[in-house]
Structure formats: C-alpha cells, structure tokens
Amino acid sequence: MSMTPCLRVRAAWHYADSNRDYIGQSTISFTFLCRSMKRVFYLFAVILATVFVATAQDRTITGTVTDRDGTALSGAVIQVKGTKTGTFSRNNGTYSIKAADGATLVFKLVGKKAREVSVGENNVINIVLENDDARQSEVVVTAIGLERSKKSLGYSTQELGGDQIVASRESNVVNSLASRVAGVQVNNSTGVPGASSYIRIRGSSSLTGDNQPLFVVDGIPIDNSQVASEGTTGSVAYSNRAMDIDPNSVESMTVLKGPAATALYGIRAAGGAIIITTKKGRASDGKVNISVDGSWAFDEVNKLPELQSKWSQGAGGRYAFSSGASRAWGALIDTLRFDGNSAYKWDRRGAIVGQSNPAAKQDQPVTAVNPADAFFRTGLTQNQTVTMSGGSQAATYLVSFSNLNSDGVVPNSSWAKKNLKVSSSSSVAKNVTASANINYVNSGGRRIQQGSNVSGVMLSLLRTPPTFDNANGYGQDAVTTPEAYRFPDGTQRTYRAGVGYDNPFWTVNENVFTDEVNRLFGNAQVDWSIT
Template identity: 45%
Template sequence: MKKLLSFLMLFLLSIGALFAQDRTITGKVTDATDGTPIPGVNILIKGSTSGTTTNNEGNYTLQSVPSGATLVFSFIGFQNQEIASANQSVINVQLQSDTKQLNEVVVTAIGIERDKKALGYSVQQIKSDELGENKTNLLNSLAGKIAGAQITSSTGAPGASVNIVLRGYTSINGNNQPLFVIDGVPFNNDVNNTESSLGGVANSNRAIDINPDDIASVSVLKGPAAAALYGIQASNGAIVITTKRGSNTQGKVSVDFSSSVAITQANKFPELSTTYTQGSGGVYQGPETGQGRSWGPKISDLVFDGSTDYPYDKNGKLVLKTGNPNGKSAITYDPLGQFYRNGLVANNSISISAGNEKNSIRFAIADQRNKGIAPNTRYDRTSVRLTGDSKLTNQLSMGASFNYVLSSGKRAQQGSNTSGIELGLYRSPINFDNSNGNSNPKDSSAYYLPDGTQRAYRAGGIYDNPYWVVNNNLFEDNVNRFFGSLEFKYDPVRWLNITYRIGADAYTDKREQPFALGSAAYPAGRIIQDAYLYRHINSDLLVTFKHKIGDNINLSLLLGQNIYTRRYENLLQIGDEFNFPGFIQMGNATTIQASQYLGKYRRVGYFGAFNIDYLNMIFLELTGRADKTSTLPLDNNTFFYPSARLSFAFSELAALKDNSVLSYGKLRAAYAVVGNDALTPLGYYPLRTTYYQVSSATAYQIADGWTNGVSFPINGVSAFTYGDAYKNSSIKPEYTKNLELGLELRFLKNRLGLDITYYNQKSSDQLLSVPVSNTTGYSSVYLNAGDITNKGIEIVLNATPIKTDQFSWNLTVNWAKNKSMVEKLAPGIDNVFLNGFTGGSTRAIAGQPFGSLYGYKFKRDANGGYIVNDNPNAGAGVYGFPEIEDKAGVIGNTIPDWRAGITNSFTYKGFTLSALFDIKKGGDIWNGTRGALVTFGRAKETDNRGEEIIWQGTKASDGSTNDIKVPLNQAWYTGNGGGFGSEAKQFVEDASWVRLREASLGYTFRSLGKTPFKSINISVFGTNLWLHTKYKGVDPETNLTGAGNAQGLDYFQGPNTRSFGISLKAGI
C-alpha cells in the first residue's frame, strides 16, 4: 500500500512538472581558442537527466527547459561550463580546452565507463584507427601494441589461431587467455580441435569472428586487479571491446565504406639443402624405391635417362652422369617455392548510421575473402550487424545490438601427420617435382600415377603429396554465429542508476575432414564429421548509488548480480573404409563410430564495489565478489574474493596544479584476489571418475602411439574402460593474488607521456590434472596443487616530438618484461607435460619459469666440452661422438626476456605514414622440423656430410683430451646428430626477432565540397614486411599446437606470411 502511494506520488509529481513554465533554448557551442564549432557537446539540465548534444555545426536545441534551470555544457578535452538559463532562449557558449586533465574514458569489464584518472589499475586503450589493415584475426591487430601482451600467431594459414597472454601464464592446465567482452557481454574465444593438436589443421580461435571494422575501441585490462569485478573468467585480464554504434547526427544519414586488397606470400622457409638427392649411403634411390631420405649423391652427378614413360618425372629416370655423359642434367626442383604461391586477402565493408537526440541506429555489413598461400586453402567471413539506441524517456534508455557472422574455412592439415602438407613437402628431395610439371595445382597428374595409386616422392603411400592434400583432403569448417545484447539503463533519480543487460553468444561450428582412399594416414579412407553447438547467456543486474558529501567527496556504491549459463555440445562421427573410391561420404563407409558430448555449466555471482573520490584527486575503490559454480562440489561451491585499488592524481595538488612541465601525474596501487573454478582447467564434470567407451570418438581407443588403434563397437560388442584421470570430489577453487603499482606522468601539455606498471602475482592451489605414475591405475589425478608467480614491468611511452601546423610526429613505445616461476607443483611431481613429442616437449617444471622446453642434452665436462664416446665397438655414429645425459631435463625456455613495440607515425597535411616495429628478445623454440630434416638429409646444415671433425672435449673412459677424428656423416645425422636420435637441445634455438609488423602510407582527402563525401582515404600498407632473426626455420612467430599453454613447438607447420596491399575508405 505504501509502495502504491509512493508510486502515485511520483506519477503526480511528473504530471505536475508538465504544467510548469517550459521553454526551448537554442544556441551554438564553439572552441574558445579558435571559434570552430564543436559537435557532440553534451548539454544537461542540471539536476535532471535530460539534455541534448550539439550537431555537426555546433548548434543545439534543448526543449522543455524548466524556468530557472542551469545548463551544464561538457565535452572531452574541454572544461565544463555551467550557465544559469534565467529567461534566455538563446545561449551561446565558448568552451575552454582542458589540456591538464586527462578526461579519457575507459570502459571497464562490466561495461561501466570510468574516467581513466580514477582507475587504480593498469589499462591500455587501442582506438579503432590504430588497429591497422590486418582484418583477419583481431589478435593480430593488437600485436606489438600492448605492453606485456604476448601475442603469437600459430602459422600463416588463413584463419589460424592466435594465442594471447597478458602478463604471463598463471594457470598450468587452465585457460591463460584473457576474457573477451563485447559491449559488456562475454564473448567466447575457444579453439575447438577436431584432431590432435600435433597434427591436424590450424583451427581458429573464435575471436576471429569479430570484424575489426566494427570496433570503436579496445580496452585492455591486464591482470586480476582490472578484472576483479568481472569474475573468474577474467583472472587473466580482459579485452573489453566497445563497438561502433549510431550517434546523434541530427537525423542525417552517414555512410562509411571501406575496401582493401592485399597479396600475401610466405615470408620464411626452413633452410634446405639444394645439393643432395634422394638415396642412402651416397647411392641414388628414386621415388619408386620408397626411400624417404636424401643421403644420395649430389644432383650435379645425376642426369636424366630420357625415358618417356617414367611416371615420377616427365624428363625420365635419373641415372649417374658417369655412365651417361650425354644425358640432360638433372633439374634441381624447389619443393617449397613451387608449392606455396601468392595468396590474396580482400576486405569490403559498408556501414550506414543515422540518429537524432533520442534514437540512433547503425547497420554494417562486412566481407572478407582470404585465399591462403597453399593452393585451394581459404578463410572467409561475412558479418552483419545492427545496433539501435533509444532514449525511451528522460530516465530510461535502451540499447540493443545484433550480430550475425558466417565464418568458414578450407584448411590443410599440417604437423606430425603423414596426411598433412608439410611432412611430405619439407622432406621432398630436390630431385622430385611434386607438381609433375603442372602449373595448375588442381591437375591430378601431379598426385595420381597412371595406375591410380598416389604419386608422391615416397612410393608406398607413406607421405601424401602436398597436391593430394589440397585437392583431396581439405578440411572444411562452417561457423554460424550470433551474438547480441539488450541493455536497459534506468535513472529514476539523480543518485540511482539501475542497469540491466542480457546478452547471448551462440555458434554452430560444423567441420568435415575427408581422407580419400589411398591417403597415407588412412589408406582405406576416412571421413570425419564434427559438429560443435555452443551457447551462453549472460545476465547482469547493476545498481549504482551515488552520494556527495560536501563539495569534495563523492561516494558511490555498486551492487550487482550476474548469472552465466553455458551449454556446449559436440557430435562426432567417423566413417572408415570406403567401399569404392570417389565418393567420400558417410554413406560409403564400412565402419562408423559416433560419439556425443554434452557440457552444461552455470555460475551465479554477487558483487559490490564501493568508491570514494576525494577532491577529484584521490580515488579509493573496494570490491568484493562471491561466485557459486557448478564445477565445484555441491556442498562447497561458493567462494569469495576481494580487491582494493587506490589512485592518487598528485598533479591535482595545489602545488603542482598549474605546473608548466608536468601536466598530469598519478600514482596507483592495487591489490586483488581472483578465484577460479574448475571449468577451464578440468572441464565440465571434474568431480567423479567414470567409464568410457573404448573408441577414438571418446579418445579412449586402444592404441600404441604409432597407430590408430582399435575402437568399439566391433561386431555388435561394446567395450568400456575405466577412466584414467582420477577425478576428485573435494577440489577447491584456485586463487590468484595480484599486487600492482603504477605511475602515470604527462609532460609539456601531453607532448610526452609515460606509464610504468610493476606487478607481482601469485597463483596458488592450482587446479591441475597432474600426471602420476601409471602404477596407481591412473595416468593423472585432479587436485589442487602448485604455485606460480609472475612478476614484471610494463612501460608505455607516448611522445609527440614534433608538432607544427602541417606536420606532426607521434611516437609510441611499449616495453614489457615478465618473469614467471613455477614455484612448485604437486608433491612428488616436478614437471607437468603441456604438449609436444617424446623427443622435445613444453612443460611446466618446478623451479623453472613457465613453459620450459624439455628433452635430453649432450654430456659436458667441467670445462663445457663434450664427453666423447671412445669405445671402438660402440658402432658408427656413436664412437667418437658426444655422449648424452641419462636424464632428460630443461633444454630451453619459451618465455622471452622482454618484448617491445615501437610505433612511429608522421602526418603532413593529408598524408599519414606509420610503421610498427615489434621486437622480441629471448624465448626459445624447439625446432623439431630442423631436427627431422637433418635426419632426412634435407637440412642445409647436412651439406657438410663427410667432413671430418674432432669433437672438442674429453674422452668418456679417462677424461683425456679427445683426439678422435670422425666424419659428420649419415650414421651420425640419422642417429644422435639428428632429430630422431636422443639429443634434443641441439635443436632448441633462440627465437628473438625484430620485425616490421605493420607499415602504411595513406592520403586523406577532406573538404570535398560539392561531392557527397566527407572524406576519402587511400592507403598502401604492408604487414610483416621485414624480419630479422637468427632462427633457422620458418618465421619464429609460430606454434604447432596453436593457441594454448604449450608454446614454442616447431614441427612441420606451415610458414608465416607477409602481405602488401592497397585500401580505400570513404565516408558520406
């Protein structure tokens, strides 16, 4: 009853307001320094939430202004003005610029805008025009621009995943990628792998569905302090994206159009021999012998015999020159140069927006076509977007956005996969032409012999000819994705805001991987159909109370509730053994295995944030959040975590306020705890061990690491096995504690800015799947164990060294160093395998930084020399050669010493020239590709075969100086001198680089007078144009297993690319 009464009162009050003396006020707002009009200035009726904005000419019209009202004029970069309206009907205002105050607005994780000055933690902002011309994967556009972010592309194949880690790895088994948030709603960035990450295609991370052209700005919130309010998914930071929306254009329609086209090409290949041919022991053995290696004679010793029916080469069979002195010289083919060709990326987009002071709308459509450097491979994306914003009443506003993306690819397998491109291609000897003389990559005479079997450099179907792979066995994926949000903001009174936002993200990702009859990995043929159905719904209810105490103290209290529900489903079907060739479809398969997986997850969180702002100079924020999740034991599934942040804008102090040198200075300190549940490290159902069907569909087939193994059911009989991961019903959440200190300075009216951050982070009680001795009956056990610490420094420097009327030079440098340490793992466990092979792998090793490379190394004596085997009976390739340690250990580390990005941009009248240099110092990669190519006699370093050396060091038996002369020959290189021997450290290389990641030169036409165009920009641009590195393989920005915790692995993945192109942008 009382409520009803209050409601009635409100209603009457508002009606009453209608009958007061209202008038309309108009005017123009200009810049006090030069009189130019300022569009978009906010004009508010003080004490209410009604207002308007100025149009493109700086004019405004404000209706229903009550008598005696005060108008507040505000705009970023200018000082606010309050003007009593008295009885005027025209009020013109000149605003003074406000260079001292940094009124930058930053969007925090929950979608709340905060003044950067008030933030107690480190945030870096990238505007849409800083994203560059690479529009395939948003993460590539951020590379080199964010201090402390390690962004690593996996390969140059179109659509390949990109890994991003801010501030180091905090979780051993779990997700270390930051949370993606679009317009306040979480956005899924998973990578789904149909096959093993060691050999399959380079799948995409789902952030690839974001069209960079739709982005207005990206806020990178690093570390838990920034994301403490957002919850557990943001324990590694958050990438908060604000998209472009309509605005008040006084009803005028504005159209933006952009189009670009670029050529891509491989930028670096492994160093291969161009001297030695297929064979063994110096004797030529051609393709028909099935010889895999290149230990044959020099190509200059071989000639064609002129036969016309030799299916492996149109010029004839190769024979020794000595017996055929008149034969045509053998041709030295270039397998990689011939196979990889120029790719093409074309981007087109158009957006239409319109709005007035109450409503605005924006529609955008964009299309990308990306043809890869491997023939027939591609990645395409089409996205359609509609946003609408409306001020329903003075107190209630609503915003909605709907996005639909069609994202698809045709990809080729890579890695340790006999049916991938690179295993066969990189090992192809120089005497074999994979294309069989054809320039058209689709010509089947390249990969089929006249008898219908496969034509490849090794007869017997051992590696697929790369042309076979791209014509017969391309992986196709099709993603339909919808994401959108609906948001209501209600300001019933001045001191209260209620925001409710509900968002959804849903995609279907359907893949098909065929293996034609005769393929190396599945000679009888195989077809895989793999479908992922994903959706999540996120609801946020935020209530903010504001209160002012006197003139100097502002308080606010935010209370919120969040519900996040996710559903993930996977349907997998594998058909084997085709009845007849030419029809690769489930209907032609003799055996079919199928499996399904359903994961459901839900999380409810309650959080609060209390803010005190004193004198607009000292800001204190205290937050707390409690989460309840479905992956922790039902009787103990709630956990609480707090944070505190303090910032002190000391440049506001009276003593410093008008300083001519220091325009702005702020100190910040933050301490935050973030909890994490079991979802990302351990999956949807981590609490109880179950049985599994023995089938490759559940990954519990019975196999032996070399072969595909056995899957059930067979002849109607099923087999089930007990899970070998011991699941634990008493797991607890893991916690990350983070301390962050920062200093921000701006000098000389913002001509020079510096932002330094130090952080110290400890993650403990990690939820790990810890490998255990198989003798326990399990292979791994889920438990809470392990501590990782991360410490580091991030520095961002902004400078405008030269600024005149016509010309300006802007320089931005970011530099960061991260030191991580795996303090301990579980009791008795000193390393956890992340990914890799028995020869070389990436692991988390106690007492080492995260991401150590692990394998065997040569024994060394006290002086660092080799310990050489001096037992004459030890055999070729062993006697006289270095011995290897008995135990494997750390042979390198994948984390760099430091990373930096340097952006220079110059503007002169309408021209803009900009270049981004990206530097990585340190960080190792296990070059397994080079190791294998040494064994195969294809690596350039084996051109020294036959040379004799004496290994520097001492003899194993007595420690005397080694004097045994031995040849570096096939026995050595195919044994411990190569990748298939026992020693891995010789193939671990420093992957430091300096590269010119982005460069562009453009001209913008403005003042186009009579034409409808507001501006036209033409640019030429390039990515990865120049690379300097000592690494001996493909571009060292690479990782076989793609985005994920195991980095630093190079094993027969495709090369990276560089591109150059031209773009045209126009606005109406």
C-alpha cells in the same frame, strides 16, 4: 725524424651552483711538438679565447612553474628545444637551466598543456601551465560497460582506439593488439587464412589451465575457444572465436590487467580481460551517414629453410628410388641423367640413372629441384565494409555489413567471413534509454594439413629430396593438374614410390578440411539515469 713533446696544454671550465640539479664540466687537452714556442703560445691564446666566448653565450635561466591557481608544480620537465639539455622543477616549483640567447625552453608535465618560451633578455622566466582537459577527461569502459574517468580507476587499464584497430588491417581482432599494448603477447598459430591467435597478458597465471584473457563485448562475455573435430583431417589450423568480431565495428578495446580482471569477472578472467565496445549510432539531425571502406593486402613467403642441392635421393653415395629410400645422401646430382623412358610413371622425363649408364640421355642432366619453388603462391586478402548510421536526440541506429575473403600462400587454402551488425538506441522515457546490439557472423573456409603428420605440407616439402619433382614438371600448374600428383588408379605419386609422406599437391587437393560457422550474439539493456 721524431720530435719529443715539450708542452702539454689543458684548457678547462668548471661550474658549480648549489641551487642547480647538475654540475657541468668540460676539459680540452692538446699536445704540441716543440718547433716554435711562439706558435704554441699564439695557438694557446686562440683556444682560450674560443672557450671563453662559447661559455659566455650560455646563461642561467631560473624561475617557477605553477598552475593557474598559483600552486607550485613539481616534476615538470624543462628542456632546451632541439638539445639534450634539461632539468626538472623542484618541490617548490623552482628550476634552473643554462640556455643560450634566442633558445626555446619547453615546459611539460603530465595532465598539463606543454608551453614553449623563447629566452630573451630576462634571466627569470616564470611559467603557468594550464590543465589539459582532453587528457584529464579521458574515459575508459569498465567491466560492466560503464564509462569512468581513467584517473579515477583503482586498477591498471590500457585502451586501443577503433582507428588504430582498423589501421592494423588485421582480419583477427586479437592480432591488432600485438606491439600496441604493454605486457600483451600475441602468437599466431600459423600463417594460413583463418588461423587462430593466442593472446596472453603479463605472462602465465596457470600451469595447466588456459592463460588467455576473457573477451567481453558490449558488457557480455563471449566464447573465444577453438572448436575442433579430431580425425584423419584433424591437423589443421582452427579459428579462435574472437575472429567473429568485425574489427571495423570496434569503437575501442580496453585491456584489464592483473587481479582487477579476476575481481570483476571471477576465475574466467584469471588471465586478464579485454573489454570491447562496438560502434553505435549517433544523433545527426535526421541525416543518414553512409561510409564505405575497402582494403586489399598481398602475402608472400619471405623466408624458407635452406636445403642441400648437391646429393640425390639414396645413401652411401648411391642413387636409390624405392619405398625405403627416405634419405637424400646418395650420388652427386651432377653425375645423374634421365633415361627418357616415357613409360616410367614416376617422372615424365624418365627414370634417373648414372651418367655412365648406356640408357642415360646426356642432353637430359638431372638438376636439383627446390620443392617450395613451384608450391607457394601470392596470397590475397580483401575486405569491404559498408556502414549506415544516423538518428536524432530521441533515437539512433547503426547498420554495418562487411565481407572478407582471404586466399593464402598455400594453394587452395582460403577463409571468408561475413559480418552483419544492427545497433539501435531509443529514449523511452525521461532518464530511461533502451538499446540493443545484434551481430550475425558467417565464417569458414578450406583448411590445409599442417604439423608433424604424413600429410603436413611443410613437412612433406622439407623431406622431398632434390631429385624428385612433386610437380612432375608442371610447375605451379601442378595444383590444378591431377597428373602431377595422382595416377589413373587413384593412388598418389610420392618420392617414396607411393608410401611415406604425402605429395603436398595431393594434400591440398585430396585431403582438405572445410568448415562453416554461423554465430549470433548480442545484448539488450535499459539504462536509468538517477538525477
């Protein structure tokens, strides 16, 4: 039996103060079914008492925020710790906030040290914020390699420290900027070792030109282009030359954005500039400092396109294997069998026939093959670095050597890099210091065909029908078993009877592009301090 509501009760509190930054209001609404008016009034009294007690626990705290010289600070954030309640100080430094007894107020302002104060008996809390010397003395490296206070610059910069770069564990120093610097977009060209990365700052500045920023290492602009030789093995992932920079030797990276980079470096920096400062020796009272660093990383393919596994090679519901059979909409795979003919060269299990064919081996059903299962590997990247540094107040030095080796998820793909850096600095006269940096890089590897060409491994894998096994039953051993992809006469074994797209195991063994780059770059300078 339903009952009609006979009483609705609303309990509310409202607070308003012209000196506060906000007005708070809360409303509690209840609906009662009329059984006993006595119970209703008892419950109403309890609700009102609870609301009044809860409201009475909070009180208004006011005060002024100033610096140590007594100057009012506006825009300081005042927040009740652990809650979302907060406010700001006004132009005259005053503030007002509601807080409970025992709560903690947190005062923050950019360039000042944060303070926390507990709410006690006093309703007035005046706060003095001290300067944060660490933030105010923050320096960045400018275009010509000089250190300047960040707040004194007239253009936008953002800096990434050496520890952050090393922690990214990227072999390409460009990739360490991804998701760490606002307005910077980094795209990898592919997932194989040694592949280039494309970097862009604040979008495109040219419709036809290169939109990548200029790289400057220790004050010297360096070439970040890709060197490619087109030909039958031209469709591989080349390296951008910023990869020659050893991430372990970087002290800091400063990103210059907007017109400032163009004004400092000209049209070459129309897409911005990345200023890289490398590590140098420090005075250590004659002691020699040696550090050793190593890292190991494993790579696996985490996602691949889904392929159909129901229909065989062919078309119109009929299985076909020939140079012209490029489609995979033939017979249902579960209606096919192998004939067991060992003389059939295209498959070790024999030719594929229908289950009603007299030559069909009923105990050898044809099953769908995923061409990627036997192809990709677990990649391994390892990097070791040894650094020796030291010196005195008169002269310092640093010598570092790093060795990186990377084996990719694509079989036989690899890339290696060796970096040798020598840096020294010496005081040759009063207020005159001479310094030099030399970097030698040896890099290169085995690059595998990619993209939309007949040798592109991914295209070959995706086009292989589920009734043709590129590995010829050898599984992952196919990459080291020539019988899997090559006939004795030197021709290759493919799903279209030797024509069409290359067998991916043939590509990674017979159509490999190798490269080796030796590069030497550095700088020498003399600094004269006029005092």
